[in-house]
Amino acid sequence: MSAAFDEKIHDTLADANLQLAIYAATGRLIDHRKQAVGGAALPDYQELRTQANALKKHTIDHLDHYLEQFEAHLAAHGGKVVYCKDAAEVADFVLGLAKERRAGLIVKSKSMTTEEIDLNERLAHHQLESVETDLGEYILQLAHQRPYHIVAPALHLTRYEVGDLFARTLGVANETVVEKQTLIARAVLRQKFLAADIGISGANFLVADSGAVVLVENEGNARLTTSAPRIHIAVAGIEKLIPRAQDLAVFLKLLGRSATGQALTVYTSFLSGPRRADEIDGPEEFYVVLLDNGRTKLLAHREHRQSLYCIRCGACLNHCPVYRKIGGHSFPWVYSGPIGAIITPQFLGVGHEPGLPFASSLCGACAEVCPVKIDIPKILLDLRAEVKKSEEREGKGRLERWAFRLWAWVMCHPRIYEMAAMAASGMAPGEDGRWLRRVPAIWNLAPVRAWLSRRDLPPAPARSFREMWRKR
């Protein structure tokens, strides 16, 4: 584990207000989901998950076919696909188009993919203003922060912090009533929508058989982003494809419910190409950027490619006992929680943050609530093995390996195990949980202490099971 990861975790754990905020927000989302998928609310929930998994598996296993199909259908409706291999290519494309069309202002709706490639920063570097319009994302842009949660990006901020932030950055009165703060943002962003030349959105789904981009949202900012400016660019990972528009009957039922407990979000937009000749309004140009950025690397692994089934509902974050303690900003990349713990090492390499696959209790809650049935715990275990293998190659972790070899040997020899257990319980003063502090010096050696700092050892009981068994 890197020192930065360790430090962020401890900072989060030490912040009582933040702990409460994370716990309350995720708890509420857990309740909402439960009411929306449980029992009579959605009787065929499990069948829908099975179907969603089968559809995603089929699409990802034949991704080249569906990419080309999507491209052809979008072209038939006057839209254009732009393939990009990395972040720099996306920025180059947007900058080039903006220059050619003399575009000065960009409005953006929420997109994890553009967060992943730091699009705003890259555009700002070339003096192109790109304004986030989702309320949470707008707040984070003003605060220069990353999203805390896939679905609730600003869940860590209080209304008081937002009031200060608006006063400082927008020059408005410090307002702490949430309704009034929302109106302030609405007024500022409305002007941006009406002045913008380009709207950049993400994509929740790309529909192969109709060449359509599907966007779900509650605020209406994605509708404005995709309809008000004269150019619409959707930026999406190549894994967002689904075969048919009819498959939305499966995915839309799962996405809103898993994310926020809504049967459907307030707005679902199904967009294909620019405004048609007889339509009154809508963009004149329509582009879909299909981004690789590490996805094809992941695709090559037959078992792990299921990580690309993710529809970004955030349910695994809410249900993860680790996320609920360490929060979103402790994670080393934009994707947090269990899904972040499996895709970050696969996109950026296991060495990026070797501690990440270990930041899990492997309780399995993530897999249980995943609407597309990604086997997250299994992949975490595989990634742990990869981390250990790479450490071994680098000659790291020798002590730990020896310790486990010794442990395995002791466990295979009952007499020696018994003696070791006696020695251990002899050192333990009782079940007061303060065992470690009183034990002899060996436990306080730096590497051992570091290893134990993130692990709880239960206090040794006064009598071992073997003793009790003999005296029964």
Add this chain to the structure above:
Amino acid sequence: MSREYVLHKVRTALGRTAGQAVADPPPARLRVTEMDSETRVATLLQKVEALAGKTRRVAGPVEACAYVRSVLGARSAVASNAPFLRECGIAGLAGVQSGFMEAAPLRVLCATADVGITSADYALADTGTLVMLSSPREARMISLLPPVHIAVVPRDRVLTGLDELLTILPDPAAQTSSTVLITGPSRTADIEQILVRGVHGPGEIHVVVVG
């Protein structure tokens, strides 16, 4: 840019060759429930109300027009070119402007109008949803920019739900660049998870079912 590069990497990763045949995807899963017309309308209105939308069931066009007039009061409004709004006499109400075929003037008006009035191509009973297809009859901005949205829907356009919509409209892109499902008023809960309506889209929505 990197079209061939990305497609090549995808194929290599999957062990596939260009143009290689693909088995059919798992069959589409659509479950259309039986629901008589009255139940559909009742369910729609109940779901819209549950989302804090306002609803009204009226007997005919005259009553629909009267209801819209009472909601408008002295406020200004933009109406879409939907023939049904004309049939109801809503497009001709005092304070209502209609008949826009150009984006620019329509947008200027929508940005200042108090109310946007549209019909809807369909409504989905089980989720309380309006389905808006962009066309010469329905512009995108009218249901989006004004702070209040009134949708006047004939009862025969009320479907059971999403599955029925996708059964009769298997590819919405075949007829329009934009299909939008509207389920309740615009909302956000991004600050302390406190629900606020009307952040970017209309915070007030009226669904009027006619017939």
